[in-house]
Amino acid sequence: MSHYEKLQQATASHRQWLLDTPVIRRALEGNITRDIYLAFLEQAYHHVKQTVPLMMACGARLPARLEWLRGALVEYIEEEYGHQEWILDDIRAIGGDADAVASATPAPATELMVRYIRDVIAYDNPVGFFGMVHVLEGTSTAIATQAAEQMRDGAGLPANAFRYLESHGSLDIGHLAFFEEQINRLEDPADLQAIIDSANMVYRLYGAMFRNLQRAAGDVASHEGLSHALV
Structure with a gap:
């Protein structure tokens, strides 16, 4: 079994917990409101704008034995730079206040x-950063393009309001193949375990983010707080 296959197996239950999130199921059915989509874009902006700084921090702390992985990060940074601006464009396209989102907490x-x-x-194993890559890229590949199509048709949202989702659905297919190649090159079992551990944690936190979108949008159908969303 390859390292990537081990990663997939060790994170399967957490991945399914994320994909079972009610708001994700609603998005895939096109049963989503403008306010919930706007709430998603706001949170996406706040974690996407941190992607490049986190990659740079990871690259700076990788040991010399992983110089090849640092090189891969350089390539990845070039492709990811500025994607948060796409999200702000999507927010403007649905009539949201992009400046307010950018300055919000x-x-x-x-x-x-x-x-x-x-x-x-900073304090554990910098290779663990790739656990977040595994979650975000994998989730995008699994649902982004389909969700964008269903939401555009079902919710009647503007066709130009899905640049972030549509681009990442297709773009991340290539990223995921690249990611798999790098993971399979790892030699130290501790590095793979660091990725597994961080991926499982990020699945829970990313899932909690989704589980609170309805509440953030004022949808009374959702009464989950963060503590319940993390269970």
Whole structure:
């Protein structure tokens, strides 16, 4: 079994918990409101804008034995730079206040996810950063394009309001193949375990972010707080 297959197996239950999130199921059915989509874009902005700084921090702390992985990060940074601006464009397209979103404070689960990975990089094993990559890229590949199509048709949202989702659905297919290649090159079992551990934590925090979107949008159908969303 390859390292990537081990990673997939060791994170399967947490991945399914994320994909079972009610708001994700609603998005895939096109049963989503503008306010919930706007709430999603706001949280996406706050974690996407941290992607490049986190990659740079990871690259700075990788040991010499992983110089090849540092090189891979350089390539990855070039592709990811500035994607938060796409999200702001999507917010404007649905009539949202992009400036207000950019200056707002992220939701607790979103902030905890970023802070957790930053802590893993700084104080644990920087390779653990790739656990977040596994979650975000894998989730995008699984649902982003389909969700964008269903929401555009079902919710009647503007066609130009899905640049972030549509681009990442297709773009991340290539990223995921690249990611798999790098993971399979790892030699130290501790590095793979660091990725597994951080991926499982990020699945919980990312899932909590989604589980609180309805509440953030004022949807009375959702009564979950962060403590319940993390269970």
